[in-house]
Amino acid sequence: MDAHVVIASIDDVGTDTIALELETPDGFSAEPGQFIKLTGTVDDEEYSRFYTLSSPNTDETFETTIEIDHEEGGPFSAYLAALEPGDEIEMSGPYGSDHYEGEPRVVVIAGGPGIGPAVGIGERALADGNEAAIVYRDEELAHRARLETLADRGATVRLLEDGTTDLADAVDDVVTDDPEEQVFVYGFASFIEDVEDALEAIGSSTDGAKIENFG
Ligand SMILES: Cc1cc2nc3c(=O)[nH]c(=O)nc-3n(C[C@H](O)[C@H](O)[C@H](O)COP(=O)(O)OP(=O)(O)OC[C@H]3O[C@@H](n4cnc5c(N)ncnc54)[C@H](O)[C@@H]3O)c2cc1C
Known part of the structure; x- marks a missing residue:
């Protein structure tokens, strides 16, 4: 659907990372x-x-998480960060088929702003009574409070800050290749390539994984 949506809130959730909460328009889910x-x-x-x-x-409101990259990014993400509650923006969607579908065990491997779908999924x-594991790599981590809450509620959370821990080790810790498990990968192209290498290194692959490449 196409709609003009109202911004409910904008919060800093990390360095140069914002959570943009939008009021859910009628008929959108x-x-x-x-x-x-x-x-x-x-x-x-x-x-x-x-x-x-x-x-x-998407009950009442929904959220997206946006990372502003001052070196590589263009002007639009910075424009979003400067919006205020009550402002309106043009939206269309939803799009994409690589989303959560009630799988019994989810493993979300996220780079940069890929942390958004990782916390949402x-x-x-967990709310559905399923299992969750998150591997998250970024130079500076965002959504720390929600990640801590997820870990307290039983999710496995592996955080890779500054590239200090090997991605393949962290992936090896959480990927079981159980048929009930669904792997999701979210991030920019270079991160997706790193995840493909990491999965290959542990004898697994991206076959069957739900992957969203941010560009
Ligand atoms: C399917 C899909 C889903 C997306 N979901 C998200 C999301 O949830 N959150 C989000 O922040 N972005 C997401 N993006 C990326 C987003 O659409 C924009 O490209 C991004 O916000 C930068 O916009 P811009 O106009 O500032 O710069 P652009 O002109 O679009 O950026 C140019 C290039 O800069 C690089 N770049 C920009 N930002 C980053 C970054 N944070 N990290 C690494 N490289 C970067 C990329 O190579 C990009 O192609 C998604 C993209 C796609 C295709």
């Missing part, structure tokens, strides 16, 4: 891991970018 398109005008130029749900559901899986 999406699953964690699906994404929406946001459109806006910056310096007379129209931009459209995709953002993945980071909330466990993790929270939804």
Whole structure:
């Protein structure tokens, strides 16, 4: 659907990372891991970018998590970070088929802003009585409070800050290749490649994994 949506809140959830909470328009629903398109005008130029749900559901409001990369990124993510509650933005969606579908065990491997769908899927899986594991790599970690709560509630959480811990070791700790397990991978292209290498290194693969490449 296409809609103009109202911003309910914007919060810093890490260095250069914001959680953008939007009021759910009538008739809109999406699953964690699906994404929406946001459109806006910056310096007379129209931009459209995709953002993945980071909330466990879309009841009343829903959320996306946006990382602003000042070196590689363009102007649109910075424009979103400067919006305020009550502002409206153009949205369409939901899009994507690589989302949570009630799997008994979810393993979410996230890089950078991929942490958004990781916390959303993790929270939804635990709420449904399913198992969750998250491997998250970033230079500076975001959503620490929600990750701590997830770990307290029984999720396995492996945090890789500054590249100090080997991705393959962390992936090896959580991937069981059990048929009831679903692996999800969210992040920019170079991170997806690293995960493919890590899975190969432990004798597994991305066959059957749900992968969303952020670009
Ligand atoms: C399916 C899909 C889902 C997405 N979900 C999210 C999401 O949940 N959260 C989110 O923040 N972004 C997400 N993105 C990326 C998002 O759409 C934008 O590309 C991003 O916000 C940068 O927008 P920009 O206009 O500032 O820069 P752009 O002009 O779009 O960025 C140009 C390039 O900069 C690099 N870049 C930009 N930001 C980063 C970053 N944070 N880390 C590493 N490299 C970066 C990439 O190579 C990118 O192609 C998603 C993209 C796709 C295709």
